[in-house]
Amino acid sequence: MDGKETILIADDADLNRAILRNLFEDEYNLLEAENGEQALILLRQYRERITVVLLDLVMPEKDGYEVLKEMQENRFLYHSPVIVITADDSMGNRARVFELGASDVIAKPFDPAEIKNRVKNIIELGRYRRQLETMVAEQSARTREANAAVIDMLTSVIEYRSLESGQHIRRIRMFTQILLEDVAENYQVYNLDSRKIQLIMEASSLHDIGKIAIPDSILNKPGKLTYEEFEVMKTHTMKGCELLTDLDSLRDQEYFEYAYRICRYHHERWDGNGYPDGLKGDSIPICAQVVAIADCYDALTTDRVYKKAIAPSQAFSMILNGECGKFSPRLLECFKNVRDKFAQLSAEYADHLPGKIKTAPHIPSASLYDTGDNTLEQSQLKYFTLLRHMDSTVMELDYDTGVYHLVYLADQDFSALRSGNRFEDAIRNFTEAAVHPEDRAQVLALLDNYIRELFDEGLTCRDRKYRILDRSRDTYVWCRASLLRINLENPRQHRVLLVWRKEEFPQPDQPGHPAPFEPLPVAYPAADLLLGGIQKCRCDQHFTLIQISHSLVNLLHYSEREIETQFQNHLMELVYPPDREKLAKQFKEQRNEGKILQLEYRLVAKDGLTVWVSDHCLITVENGAEVAYCVILDAARHHQAEEELRLSLERHNIIMEQTNDIIFEWDIRNDELYLSPKWKSQYGYQPITKNVSSEIPRISHIHPDDVPVFQDLMQTMRIGIPYKEAEFRIADGAGVYRWRLVRATAQFDIDNKPFKAVGVIVDIDSQKAEKASLEDRAARDVLTGLYNKVSAQGRIEAHFSACAPDDLSALMILDVDDFKQINDRYGHMFGDAVLVELSSNVAKLFRGQDTVARIGGDEFLIFMPNVRKEEVAEQRAEEILSVLKDLLHENMRDMAFSCSVGLAFARGGALSFRDLFEHADRALYRAKAAGKKQAVCYQDEMRNGLIGRPEAEAAVCRTEIDSDRLKQWNLPTLISRAFDILYGAEDFGRAVQSILALIGEMFEISRTYIIESSKDGRRCNNTFEWCAEGIEPQIHYLQQVPYVSNGFDYRENFGEDGLFYCQNISKLADREKGFLEGRAVLSTLQYAIRENGTFYGLVGFDDCGIRRFWTREQIEALTFTGKLLSVFLLKYRTQDALSESVLNLHSVLDQQEVWLYVLDPDTYTLRYLNRKTKELVPEAEPGRPCYEVFYKRDSPCENCALKQALETGQSTMELYNDILGMWILTDASIVQWNRMEACLVCCRDISRYKDKKSQDSKQKIRESCGGAYEYR
Structure with a gap:
């Protein structure tokens, strides 16, 4: 939005919106609404951007009072203050709109300058308010930082008074943060964000602050507390709240609100059996629920004066199974997700380890077995299982860790499953207490390989039946025990649901869960007539075939023997590899919904070709294991048609993604609109899609002035015109109106009646802006940027054709006195600059709706529409003379600068432009004749002839504009x-x-x-x-x-x-x-x-x-x-x-008494030689190989310093050059020369040193031989 503030104008009168638009469009971004409902739509969309609303009271749909009321209820007035513009300026009406929250009231007709100033003031006040809010937030943060020291001191007091606490507070903070983050990710209903999580985590430090008031004899008692002592201990929640209430000097409202709730409610339980208030369910604040689980887990896994610590896995089981009180099922699901992190933190911050006090706690990353599965999806899966087993007892088990959770207890005869800290203990206790002696071995098989086999064989379900004791009748009844696998996608994770259900009487088949029945007969002739026939397979990970139809053999061209030997009867191995994972996922999803499945996949035939099949399955249970009866049909033709349709849609989607245009489809009969995804990316909000013909004109983002164009387009399509284009403006996500071109084509049904309109919405905003810019440039004077003569006349005539009969207008003609002398004395460049400065100063004196134009070389026209009285225009003319009087005083010390003004008035359209112009022109020349430097108003007596000017010179023939001629330069x-x-x-x-x-x-x-x-x-x-x-x-x-x-x-x-x-x-x-x-x-x-x-x-x-x-x-x-x-x-x-620098370098190198040269490391050619090298070997020159120049060789030397330098970066060698007859000490280094890799070689003559060394060696030999060497 180019940094501009946004104003919303809500008025049903086009003229009123046009006047306000003309006032504000240069300085602000504008949104417009022609009724109250549309204004509210725009406010909801752009509430953070709209800085002020100009609101009319009398409007259709919803009036201004209703808009104000809804804005007040939705707290829109905080971001978007309202200025009411109304003709009803009575005290009663003012009181009513102020009571509804309006910031100001302006009566119609209004003064433009006044309304601009009031809008500016309200926007400035809003800006100051936001600055103050920022300052307050910063001050609050500083206050919280200052409070931290006091809070840390309070928590330290708790730790030192309670002998068993140790690093308890620190662990609670970390446990709370980890659990809150998982809750925020999986359960958005709690509306947790990073800021709230941080506040709750910090506030959790004070959960046990009330223990300061508990006597040491109770707080640190080694044994079990008596009833009376426990009642005293329970008061620490309320004592803590009293302490927090007294900390007024440290009050940070939001932080202490969390601290208060945690302190008071962290011992409440989901079923209402907690204290101090006995709250139930979600009436317990979420911050207290989370801290309660963290506190309970830490109490179980650490040593206390009254107990020893237990293992984390045991603590998890106790919390999950309600042995520490009931907790929210949602939080328990999240608790399972973070159990590895909890265990890791317990080990890292154990009480016997040095405390990591001043460093930020390390939050463990996800464990190896953490799949990142959505906890909500897991919960839904288990929820559907519970629905299918409403009369069953359900237990969840993590086979890898042994952590179990009795999710639902339907019958107290299974209550023994809740006993024991480990899964093994719970099963053994239940077996001993409730299972018939003859069936106990079957139940205890759960502790052997019965569960492991479920994972190893890829099964999803196993069933067994045994007898349990019905205590109400003191007799044994049959029970079905089902083992169901969850999270099939992750083979590394082994979680199951164990479901127990009594079956004393025959049970009807439950939807989604099969009951045992006799196997289906498959050996009948009709089966083989089906292409693919009927197969029978196990519901394991391989879909192992138990019975194969001859028709399947014919379809794939494999014999039964080949299927057995090559594929081990695994149907999954016959499936086209890319489809296997998809098939397993389809099977799992449909199996969760019922026992009749419809699958589609590809099989690979013996010739390597793929065959599309449609597989209709019925799941049943035989001998405690699930099996599937499958009818496999050839689906090639059907899938070919689907594939062609898919490719067609894919091509369509590719086109939509690659174009910036928005594709639309309007269902004319149902009045529904579809828009391609590009709409959301371009506009950022959801469009109106229902009842579009009535809703879009009423409450859409289309500019109010363009709604009739949109309605005409819809009507054209509705009556059956084949094609239509329309242009209109639509507000984007930032609240800026953008031009769009809509191309619509009607579609006709079999009766030749239009039933749909399809087309594209094309962005033409830049083209429109460019066109407007070109039109504006064409309407402007090149030098001054003011309107030119033609465009000024057009604007004035347009006003006369639309104005009311009693509207008063004023026209002035301004002429610079003796401007030719300025050009002659100071030059045309200076003259042009004078006109530019004059134009700038004059334009500042007039309103946005006024027209200021240059109509001649030094002549200007000013037209003022809707003038309240003649004195206003006369005062403006005097202001022009005053402003320009001293304009060039310092630049033209030897010349006076002045101008003359002619002024004329017209009421309504009584005069034409030409007549009004002539009146002002006559007044101007009266001013010139009277001595210049003045403004003269037209009088009727001036009608007879022009003063000081030939009558033949018509008003439209003005002096030539220099800037219209070809400039001396461009x-x-x-x-x-x-x-x-x-x-x-x-x-x-x-x-x-x-x-x-x-x-x-x-x-x-x-x-x-x-x-x-x-x-x-x-x-x-x-x-x-x-x-x-x-x-x-x-x-x-x-x-x-x-x-x-x-x-x-x-x-x-x-x-x-x-x-x-x-x-x-x-x-x-x-x-x-x-x-x-x-x-x-x-x-x-x-x-x-x-x-x-x-x-x-x-x-x-x-x-x-x-x-x-x-x-x-x-x-x-x-x-x-x-x-x-x-x-x-x-x-x-x-x-x-x-x-x-190069010359200096060469000079330095030439002064060296060593031989220096630079080599190309790839070709051994010389790139540079210093003076000493050239003197030693005159024929040496750049471009020749070194081995040719210095050694007269045809190939590089075997013992070459360059070769060694390329390997190590530098080498030093002693070499004998038999061509030069001298020993040479050679240093070679890899360097950069002219931005390329090169080898710098430095050579020194060491022949004298080598000769002396040889003489010394001979002398030593003579001395060692006692002089005998001399006689040899």
Whole structure:
């Protein structure tokens, strides 16, 4: 939204919206609504963006009172204050709208300046309020930080008083955070975010603060508490609340609200059996529920004075099975997800380990077996299982960890399953207490391999029957025990549900859960007539075939023997590999819903071809295991049709994804609209899709002025016109109206009646903006940017055709006195700048709806519609004279600047534009004849002839506009000539001089120049200069001039854009003038030469004749020239410095008394040789191989220093050169030379050293031989 504030205008009158739009559209982004319902739609969509609402009271759908009431109820007024604009300015009405929350009331008709100021004030107040809220939030955060020290001290007191607490507080904080994060992820109903989680985690530290008030004899008693002592202990919840209530000086409302709830309610239980208030279910705050589980787990897994710690797995089972009180089923599901993290933290922060007090706690990552499954989906799966087994007892078991949870107890005869801290203990206790002695071995098989086999064989269900004791009748009854696997997708996770259900009497088959029945007969002739026939298979991970039909054999061309030997009767291995995972998922999903399945997949035949089949399955149970009877049918033809349809839809989707257009389909009969997903990405909100023909015109995001266009488009499609296009504006997600083109095509049914309209919505906003820009440029004067003569006349005539009969309008014609003398004395450039400055000052005096235009060389027109009285326009004319009187006082000391104004009025459309213009024109020339420098209003007596001007000169024939003629220069020509000079020149200095001369002559500038910084950057030198005739050069004076003088750095004059523009040097402070002081400069424009933030100098343009007004076009042209020169100058100076560095390097290398040369490591050719090398081997030159030059060889040397340097980066070797007859010490290093890898070789003559070493060796041998060596 380009940083603009957004205003919503809600008014059903097009004219009122147009007036307000004209007032605010330049400074604000506008949204418009023509009824109350549409205004509320926009408020709901853009409530954070709309900064003020301009609301009419009398509107259709919902009036302004209803809008205000709903805004108040939905707290919209906080973000979007309302200014009511109404014709009813009575005290009663004002009281009513203020009571509904309006911020201001403005009576119609309103003053434009007044309403603009009121809107501005309300927006500023809103901005200040938001700033204050930010300050308060920051202060609150600082207060919380300050409170942290006190809170830490309080928690430390708790730890030291309670001997068993240790790091209890720290663990509670971490447990709380981990569990809250899982709850937030899986149960959005609790509305938890990261900020709330952080607050609750911090507040959990104070859950046991009330224990400060508990006597030590009770708090640290080693044994079990008596009833009376436990009642005292229970009071720590309320004592803690009292302490928190007394901490007023530390109060952070939200933080202490959480702390209070946790402290009071963390011993409440889901079934209402907690304390102190006996709350039940979700009436217990979620923060207290989470801390309760964390506190309970920590109490179980740590040593206390009255008990020893138990293992984490045992603690999990006890909490899950309600041995520590009932907890929320939702929280228990999340508790299962984080059990590994809890166990890890218990080990890391155990009481016997050093406390990690000052560091942030480490939150364990997900365990190896954490699948990331959605907890809500898992809960739903188990919920559906419970529905299928409403009269059953259900237990959940994690086979890997042994953690079990008795989810639902339907019959007290199974209550023994709740006993025991481990799954094994629970099963053994139940077997001993409730199972018939003859059947106990079957039950205890659960502890052997019975469950493991379910996973190993890939089964989803196993069933057994045995007898249990019915205690109400003291007799044994039959019970069915089902083992159901959950989470089939993850083979590493082994979780099951155990379901027990009494079956003393025959039970009807429950939906989704099969009851045993006799196997289906399959050996009948009709089965083989079916393509694929009937198969029987086990419901394991392989879908093992028990019985195979001959028709399946014929379909796949495998024999039964081949299926058995090659595929081990595994149907899954006959399935096309990419379909196997999909088939397993289909089977699981449909099996959860019932026992009749319809599957579709591909089989691979013996010839390698794939065959699409449709598999209809019936699931039953035989001998305690599930089996499936499958009818496999050839589905190739059906699937081919589906595949063609899928490819067609896929092509359609690809087209929709690759285009930025929005595809739509309107069901005319049902009045429903479909839009492609591009709508959401472009607009960010859901469209209206139902009852569109009535709802979209009433409450849509379409601009109110364009609703009739939309309605016409719909009606055109409804009556059966084949094709129609329409353009209208729609508000996007940011509340900005964007232009869209809709192309719609009607579709006809068999009766040739239209039933659908399809098409595209095309973004044409940029084209519309470009077109509007071109139209605006065509309507504007090139020099001043004001309207031109033709567009001004069109605007005025349009107003006359639509205005009311009693509307008063004023027209002024302004003419500069003696403007020709200004042009003659100061030049046309200065004259143009005068007109630009005049235009800017005059335009500021008028309203947005007024028309200010340039109609001649120095003549201007001002038209003011809807003037309240004539005195307003007359006052504006006097203000023009006052503002322009001293406009050029300092620039034209020897000439007075003034203007004359002619003024005329018209009521309604009584006068034509030509007549009104002629009246103002006659008044203007009356002002000229009366001595100029004044404003004259038209009178009837002026009708007879023009004063001081021939009658034949008609009003529409004005003076010629200079800017309408071809300019002496234009930017493309300047660019072209500058580049031609730079790229065609051999001497860079002469090229720069030529460009400076070109600019100076083209723009009539006194002096153009370049100033460059010294090497240390502290001083500057004038290096290039061009001066106009009669202007004294300054290049000899501006040498080594310091940038900093009188405590001011001249470089600070330049802004971020690199420009320093001063129209009047005398207005600069003395210390800011720098080297401009004493140089006869009146005006200057300078551009900084910068690179990577470093100031390297400037390009300057001075005027020594006048205090010049630089027009925007001139500034842009001179700025471009400055940028161009700075780029080439920096490049030239860099190359110059580089060349100098290369010369210096070569000079240094040539002075060395060693042989230096550079080699290409790939070709061994010489790249560079120093002077010493050339003297030693005169025939050596770049491009020749080193082995050829120095050793007269045809190939590289075996013992080469370059080869070793390539391996290690550097090598040193002693070599004997038999061509040169000397020993050489060679150093070779890999370096960068001209940005390429090369080898630098440095050689020294060590022959004398080698000869001396040889003589010394011989002397040592003679001495060791006692002189005998001499006689040999």
